[in-house]
Amino acid sequence: MRVQLFATCLGDLVLPEAVADAEALLRGAGHEVVFPAGQVCCGQPAFNAGHRRAAARVARTFVRAFSRELPVVVPSGSCATMLSHCLPELLGVEPYEVYELSAFLAGTALPRLNDGRTIAYHDSCHMLRELGISDQPRALLEASGATLVALRRPDLCCGFGGTFSVRQPEISVAMADDKLGDAAAVAAEVLVTADPGCLVHLRARAEQAGGPRVVHLATALARGIDA
């Protein structure tokens, strides 16, 4: 079918290769992908910080750019939550048909790029608790041939939390250390996440302090965990 792809601001600016991977997966599954040029950001950074007016201003770019005729696919659990749960109330608009990437791709046949590899998957909080999506990304990773090892504390947040990461930086980093340490302790080769926010934060800490590589779900599935 035809779908609209929402890159998210972090995807567009920091993780363009992961967005490209997401698009490749959608095409590979037989979908036609439309990329509305006027997209910017869902407004979540301001929304979660309590700045509703600022969030609404930015969120309106979504309404101007995206059509209601086609489903929207997002390679981010937190942005998908923002669009589906918060946008309608924030802007007084009807809800869009929004899918987080792994939920949309559920059941898709995938090349076994990760055969014999050991992966730990990090459930980002929005995806887990607001969208209830935890099986689909794991199923897809297993379909790609990977062996999944469970984190010891899969329930714990990675510590990003948007502005929290700079309001309480020490706690935020301690939480990242717990997550990275957990992945290392269960001998995962990489830590995979479906959320750009979690990814950027964990990767930034791992770069500085050491730790497993952090890979976006789309990349793990489209090009393999070594990409």
Next chain:
Amino acid sequence: MSALDQPPGAFRARARDALAAERMQAALDSSTLRLYDHRVAAWDGLGDVEALRETARRIREGTLARLDDHLEAFADAVEARGGTVFFARTAEEARAYVVDVCTRAGARLAVKSKSMLSEEIGLNAALEAAGVHAVETDLGEYLLQLAGKHPAHIVAPAIELTKEDCAELLSRAGGVSVEPELEALTAAARAQLREAFKTADVGITGANFAVAETGSICLVTNEGNGRLVSSLPRVCISLLGMERVVPTTAELAILLRLLARSGTGQPLTVYTTLLTGPRREGEEDGPEESHVVIIDNGRTNLLRGRYRTMLSCIRCGACLNTCPIYRRAGGNAYSDVYSGPMGAVLLPLLVGLRQAPALPHASSLCGACTAACPVKIPLHELLLDLRRDLVAEGVASRRERLAFALWSLAWSRPWGYRLATSAARLGQRFGALAGPGRVWASAGRALPRLARRRYRDVRR
């Protein structure tokens, strides 16, 4: 200005101290994990726990919707059974009443069983000033009192004291050396506090719940100190937060089914006690005078809009045990009384946002607390509401509001977004020098690099 006020930088500074304290970190990790695992197992054993939570939610919210009626019924029932009720709107009124009762009773020594409310109103200091020595009898609280510290968890107060700490405290208090072994420590505490129980003039308890139908105070403990405090001294005073009333024992049974399971994983704590008035004719022990002090202290502030549901809280501690921030920052980062998610919501509402502006942001909004709450308080949603209020009421700094306004104006159009992000990419090597970039990097993270080309441009 209240003792509960949390100045802006306090949370972060105290959290930093907690992060540096290895023993505290280990204690926080193991205790919260243990209590979390116990709760999960206990909830699994409940069958349809979602139905039970929903029933509990309706019981609490239904009570709050008619709180005045239930408080009246409760007060009438207490008085009909020989108890005395005092309605205290402020902490000051509550303290004054308790001091007055103690003074009229000629009391020199009071024994207290666990009451977060008594900490909230600053009772112990007022009693000491009036010449009444108040001894905490909950083991953890006793040890903290000896150490001159405040509880760090609403259910497991002495979470960061070691055996060695306890041995030192008990040895000094008893004048006899105590071995840092569990049996010796508990024997020493038992002996020291027994003296206090037997000689105290007044017993002061909190109240987990109050039952309107029967005029009873419900105490939930594992140690039995609540029973001792309300059985041996001549006078018993119970402090009741006005929101803790329950209409009938039938509804109390539902809440008790969830309370211990959610807090410690036990089906019931060792002692679930219902106290109804002073001793009856012919009874050998029990208080001759029984007082209930019903306290507001800012709770009426919560009776508006969404915040009302925060009054449903039954102080089980489940949210603390599941919170990834509490687990690292420790209880004292939040305040000397309430901590974790429930503290982060309750305190700004009790004392005002201006007095505790950092607490709503002492959270990553992960939502684990909401999932753990037995009475379904949407804690993380209330934290977001508080953040909105911080902005709407002008408490959030002008700098912050300006930063978001400028950001949103730039990003409200694709061309503004392009311009702003191109500029950011040009300047990104300086990103760690100032502002959020500096805060990000100084905590030990690499600054995320903006890609050479945005996805939208790569795609073309």
Next chain:
Amino acid sequence: MSTRDEFLAPIRAAERPEVPEPELPPLRTGRGAALVEQFAAAAEAAGAHVHRGATPDLAGDAGVSRALYGLADTGSVVLAASPDEPRARSLLPWTHVTLLRVEDILPGLAELFAELGPELPSALAIVTGPSRSADIEQRLAVGVHGPGEVHVALLDPVAR
């Protein structure tokens, strides 16, 4: 205005949202002998020593109380203060024995409260196992401050 009225005024003025009625589960009808095994298992799991038919042979200074009821769900005994049952008896001694008639075993708290009605004794203690605390390094210690050793002697109707 009385202090009561002053106190209640802002509560009376607050909004009263509609809240759906809670659905309380129906009371269970089991009682007595049918619940003995469940009671005994729960009581032992909570750390009590359970004896069938006879009172245990114990040191002289143990406190011995008669229970009003037992609760099968949790293995709890229900003690009521009265002229015959001082509170201290089940609090001060290290060892405590509760005599519980099998026919007085109820399913749980809801059934207990339904049985008791709105007039409660001055002190009603629902006791589940020995006194305990985990306040020192989260390790379990018994006997602070209530009894550290508790026994329940189940009395069958015939044995009496």
